[in-house]
Amino acid sequence: MTVFSRILVALAALGLIHFPASADPGDVDAAARGVVRVVLIDDSGGDAAPITHGSGFAVSPTMIVTNAHVIREALVDDTLKIGIVPSEGPGTDGGGTFAITVAVSPRNDLALLRITDGSLRLPPLTLAGGVDDSMSMGEVSAVGYPMNVDLAQGLEIRDIFRAQPPVKSRGFLSGERPSRQFDTILHTAPIARGNSGGPLLDGCGRVLGVNSFGADSNGSDAEFYFAVSLRELLPFLRENGVEPSVNALPCTSIDELNAAERARFDQQRAEAQARIEARAAELREKRDAAQLQAQIEILDARDNAMAAAMILLLLGIGAGYTAGQLRAGMGEKPENQTRAIIAAGVAGAALIGASLVWITRPSYSDIEERVAVLMGEVESPDTDAGGSQENTSGDGTLICTLVPERSRITGSRTNDVEFDWAANGCVNERTQYGMVNGEWTRVLVPSSEAAVSVSRYDPETRTYRTDRYLLSQKDMEAAREARGKYNPPACGVTDAARVLGEQQAALIAMLPDRPNERLVYSCESKKAGGIGGALGAAFDEEFGTEE
Template structure:
C-alpha cells in the first residue's frame, strides 16, 4: 500500500516537471501583498495578563476587515474568556477584532477591527486560477518557524514580517465539503487563514490544511478557492478588489516597449526611405523638365531681345537719315520713337529672361506639390499631436501591468507649460519627459505620473511600499513645496525638487498603467 501511495505521488508530481514554467513570482509584489497579512491570535487572561492561546493567519480584504479560517477562531466562539487579537506585519502592534461572519462548512471567517485602531492595505483577489499550473506563494505565520526562532509570548504580540514560501499549483480539487486548490507551497500550523498568491501577489485562495505525509511521500496543501471566498465576502457586505488581467512582469512590458519603439523607428525609416525614393524620382523628372523649359524660355527671350535690338538699331539709323531731309523730318520722329521702344523692349526681354536658379525653384515647387504639405513636410510625415486642451485618456491593458489599481479613464487638461487641470504643475526632466511624483498616504503607495505630449501617452508607475519605506517617502516629500502653475521656471524647478524623492523608489514599480489620450469631444460637436 505504501509503495502504491508513493508511486501515485510521483505520478502527480511528474507532470509538473514538464510544464513550461511561467515567470517566477515577483518578490516586490509578494512583499506588497504581505503588508496586508496579519497574525490572528486567540488571547486569554492569566492572572490579569494577556497570553496567546493559539494563532493563525489572515489577510485584509478592506482596510478594517480580515479573512481567516473558521477553525482559527473556533475556540473564541465557544469561550467568552478568549478574545481575537490581530497583529499586523509592520507597525507598532496590534488590536482586537470582532467576528462578522463564520462559515464552518467551507472553513471561512470574516473578522473586523475597530475603525481608527488600525488600517490595512487590502489584498487584491485574482480573477481565477491560472490554468498553466504556475508558481504560487503562501504567506503567513507558521508556528514551527516561531519555535525554531525561540520566540516568547511577547514576540507573538509584536509586529513581524510574515513567512513566504513558494510552490506550484497542482490543480483545483473539491474536498467533501467545499472547493479547494491543491498546491505545493509549504504551510504549517499557524499558516491557516493566510493567502495563497499568484506571481503578481493576487489572492488565489485561503490556505486551510495539508495532507498527512509519511516517510518520503510528497506533501500537498489545500487552499479554499475563490469560488467559495467571493460569495462569502459578498454575502457579508464586502466587495473585494478583483483583477482578472494577465500577470505580466515589468521586464516583459519593458521588453515589449523597446520592441514597439524599434518597430516604430523601423517603420519610420522605411516610410522615410519610400518617401525619399519617391521624391527622388519626382526631383529628377522635375529637374529635366525645368531645365528644358527654362533653357528654352531663356533662348526665346534672348532671341526676341536681339530682334528688338536690331529693330532699335535699324529704326535709329533710319531716323538719323530722315532727319537730314526736310521732307522726311516728321517721319524721323516716328522712327526715333520706334527705335526707343524697341530698345526698351530688348532691355526688358534681356533682364526678365529666366535665370538658371529658376530650375531649382521649379524643382522645389514640383516636390512640394508631390509631397502635399510643402518641401519640408510630407504626407507620410506624422504631425505632432502635442497641443493644449482637455483630453480623455483610455486604459491600454496590453501595455500595462495592474495588480490592484483602478483603470478608469483619466481626464487630463494639459497645457504646453506642463500645467495639468489648471493647478498641478508637472516637472520637466532631461529628454523632454513631463512627470509628477505623488505620495499617496491612504494607499501606502507612491505614484509617478508622466505624460508625453508628442504621442499623447499618459502613464502611471505605482510603487506599493511598506511602512518604513513609506515614512521615508513622506519625509522626502515634506522637504519641498511644488512649484505652482504659471511661475517662472516652474517645470525645471519641480523636476529638480522631485529627484531626491524619485531616487528613494525601488528599481521597478509594482504596477504600470498606460493610457492613450484623445481630445475630449465638445458639447454640440
Template sequence: MTHTSHVSPRLSHLIATAVGAIVALLLGIVAAPAFADAGDVDAASRGVVRVVLVNQAGEELVPVTHGSGFAVTSNQIVTNAHVIREALQDDTLRIGIVPSEGTGSAFVRPIAVSPRNDLALLEIVGSDLRLPPLTMAGGATAGLGEVSAVGYPMNVDLAQGLEMSDIFTAQPPVKSRGFLSGERPSRQFDTILHTAPIARGNSGGPLLDGCGRVLGVNSFGADSNGSDAEFYFAVSLRELLPFLRDNGIEPRTNALPCRSIEELNAAERARFDAQRAEAQALIDTREEARREARSEARLKAQIEVMEERDDAMAIALILLLIGIGAGYAATQLRAQGRSDQAANSAAQSRAMIAAGAAGAAFIATILIWVSRPGYAEIEDRVAAALDQAEGGTADSDGQPISFAGDGSMICTLAPERSRITGARTDDVEFSWAADGCVNGRTQYGMTGGEWARVFVPNNEAAVSVNTYDPQTRIFRTDRFLLSRADMDAARDARRAYTPPACGVTDGARVLGEQQSGVIAQLPDRPNERLVYTCEASINAGTQKGEEP
C-alpha cells in the same frame, strides 16, 4: 502592362528590421512567462495578520493558539473557520489580530462564519487600526504556475525560540514558494492544490500568484506519511468571492495577466525599436520620393526655362530686325526729304516715326534680352514646386498648428503595456499646458527631459510617480508599494519641500530638483505600472477631483 516598384536594399533591410521587431514584441506579449515578483509578494504580505485566540485573565492576555488571515478591506479580515472555531464555542476566549508592521494590535469580532467551506470574516472593533487590503486574482487559475503561501507557521516560531507571549509582537509573515497543481473539489468545497509548504499556523493565510494577488485561502495539507510528495490545499476563489459578496464586500479583483516589469520593459524596448525602424523606413521612403520629385521638378523647370529663353531670344531677334528695318527706313526717308524739297515736310515726319519705331524696337530688344530667365531660375522653380507639393505648417485658416500634446486630454488604459496588481484603472482626464501645468494648478517637474510629478499620500502605503510625454501622448503611473517605515521616510522627504505653483518662473526645473529626494528613496522598479494612451478631449472643461 506590368508595373514593378523598385525598393532600395537599405529600405528593404529597415522594413525587415521593423517587421522582426514587431513580431518579437507580439511574441513577448503573448508567450512571455510570468514569474513571481518578490516585491509584489512582500507588498501583499503587509496585509497578512496573525489571528490569535486569547484567554483574558484579569489584565493579562494569555494566547491559546493562532492562525493567519489577510485583509479584504481596511478593517475586515478573512481567515479559516477552523482557526476561530474554539472562540465560537468558548466565551472565555477572544479573537485578536497582530499586523505584520507597527506596534498596534486589535480585537476582532466574527461577522460571518461558513464551516461548509472553511471561511470566516472578521471585523476590527475598538481600534482605528487600518490594514492594506489584498487584491483577488480574477482570472482562471492556470496549472503549474508559481505561487507563494504567506502566513505564520508555528514550527517557524518554535525554531526561532518564540514563546506564545511573543506572538503579540509584530513580525513579518513567512513566505514559501511552490507551484499550482490544479483545482479540485474536496471536503465539500472547491480547493486549489499546490506545493508551497504550509504548516499549522498558516491556516487562513493567502495563496498568492506572481503579482501578489490572492488565489485562495490556505486551509490544510495532505498527509504524506513521511514518504510521498507533499501537497497542500487552499480554499479557491470560487468559494471565497461569493462568500465575501454575500456579506456585502466587493473585493478588489484583477483579472489581467501577471507580467513582470522586466517583461514590460523588454516589450517597450521592442516597441520602440519597431517604431524607430518604421519611422526610419518612412523617412527613407519620403526622402526617396522627395529625390524623385526633385528630379522631376528640375527636368520640368529646365524645359520651361529653356523654352522661355528660346522664346525671349526669338522675340528679341524679331524686334532687333524690326528696329534695323525701321532705322534703315528712317535713314532713307531723311535722304529723300533732302533731295525733294517739295516733299520734305512729309518725309521728315515719316522719318521721325520710323526712327521712333526703331528706337522702341531696340529698347524692347534690350529689355527682353536682359529679362530672359537665367539658369539660376531652374533651382528657384524646383524649390517652389517642392514647397507647394509638401505644404506649409499652418492649418486651413492660416493659423499655426498647435502642439499635439497640449489642451484637454482623456487617457485610456493600455492593458497590454501595463502591470496592475490592485490599482484602480479608471480613465484619466486632465488639461495639459506646454509649461507642464496640469488643470491650471498642478505643476509637473522636468527631470532628464521627462515631465513628472511625485505623489505621496497620507492614507495609502504607495508612492506614485506620474509622467506625461506630450509628443507621444503617453501618460504613465508607476506605483511603489512600500513598507510602513519606507512610507514614513517618503512622507518626511515630501514634507521637506513645497511644490511651486503653475506660472512660477523656472518652476518645472525647481520641482524636478525637489522631487529627486523622494525618488532617490524608491526601489529600482515599481510594483505597478499603468500606461495610458491619451487623445484630445471634446470637453472644454477639466474633470474636477484627484490630480493626475
C-alpha cells in the same frame, strides 16, 4: 546551447510562447502588509492568554478573511476572543486589536472577521480574478504564520502578540480539484499549522486562494497543499456585502514591460527610418521629374525670348533703314518727313524692346527656382497665414485612457482619468510637475495610503505614466519625512520646474529599484465643456493626495 534550446529562445523572443513569470519579491512583500496573525485569546482569567493561532488577510481596511476552522473554538466558547496582530504597525509595541465574526461558512472553510478598533486600517489584498489554464504550473507564494517556525525561533506563546513579518514560501500550482465538498487549488508552496487562513499569491502578489490544509504525506510522499479557490471566496464575500478588489489581467513583470517598451521603441525607430528613406526616395524622384520639367520650361522660355529679341532687332534695323531712306528723300517729297519720324520711332522702340527681351530672358540659374516652385518649397501666396491652427501643445484638460498592454496592474483601478496640463508644468499651486532627467515628473506621497506614486507626462506623445511603489510602514514614514522637507516653488518663478525636479529627485532616490505597478495612459484634449482646474485633482483621487 542545443538546437532545441535555440528554438525556444527564438520563439520566446518573438512572443510565440510564454514562460510563467517568477513571483516578484516586491509584490509578495507588498501583499504581506495586509496579512495578519489571527489569535484565539482566553480572557476568562482576567489575564489574556493566547490559545492558538492561524493567519488571515485583509479584503478591505477593516475586513479580514481566514479559515472557519481557525476560529471554530471561539464560536462555541464565549470566553475566547479573536485577536488580530498585524505584520507592522500597532503590534510593534506589543499590542494588537480584536475582531468580531461577520460570517462563517464551515462548508468551504471560510470566515469573515471585522476589526473593532478603528485605529487599525490594513492595506487590502487584490484577488486575481480566478485561475485559468495559463496558470498551470505557475509559481505561487504562501504567506502566513506557521507554528513550526515560531517554535524553531524559540518564540514563546506570548511573543505572538508582537507584530512580526509573515513567513513566505514558494511552490507551483498543481491544478484545481474539488475536495471536501468545495473547490480547491492544489499547490506545492509549503504551509504548516498556523498558515491556515493565509493567502496563496500569484507572481504579482494577487490572491489565488485561501490556504486551508495539506495532504497527508506519511513522511515519504511528495508534499501537496490545498487552498480554497476564488470560486468559493468571491461569492462568500459578495454575499456578505464585501466587494473586493479583483484584477484578472495577465501577470506581467516590470522587466517584461521594459523589454517590450525597448522593442516597441526600436520598432518605432525602424519604422520612422523606413518612412524617412521612402520619403527621401519619393522626393528624389519628384525632384528629378521637376528638374527635367524646369529645364524644358526654362529652355523653351529662353529660346522664345531670344527669338523675340531677334525679331525685334531685325524690325528695328529695318525701320531704321527705312527712316534713313525717307530722310534722304525729304527734298523730293515733304510728306516723307512724317514717315521718317514714324519709322525712326518704330526702330527705336524695337531696339529697346529687343534689348529688354534679351536682358530679361530666363537664365540657367532660374531652373533651380522653378524646381522649388514645382516641388512646393516656395510658399504659395494663397496660403492663409492668419488661419486658425489646432492647439497641439496639449495645454488644458486631457482625457487619458489606460493602455493595458503597456501597463502592469495589481490592484489599481483601470478607469479613464482626467487631468489639467500646462506647457510650463505648473497647472496651479497645488498641481505642479518638475523636470527630472528630461521628463515632466510629479511625486505623490499620500498621508493615508501606504504607496508612493511617481507620475510622468510626455507632451509630445501625450503619454501619462504612473509608477506605484507599495511600501512598508517604515519606508512610508521615511518618504513622508522626505516630502515634508521641501515645498514646490510658486508658479511663474524662474526655473520652477528645475527646482522642483531637484527636490523630487532626492525622494525618488529612496524608492525601490522597480515599482509594483505601472499604469500607462494615452491622452487627448477634452473637446467639449470644461470645469477648470478641478479636474487636475482626478489623478490625486486615483493615486492619493499629498498633505
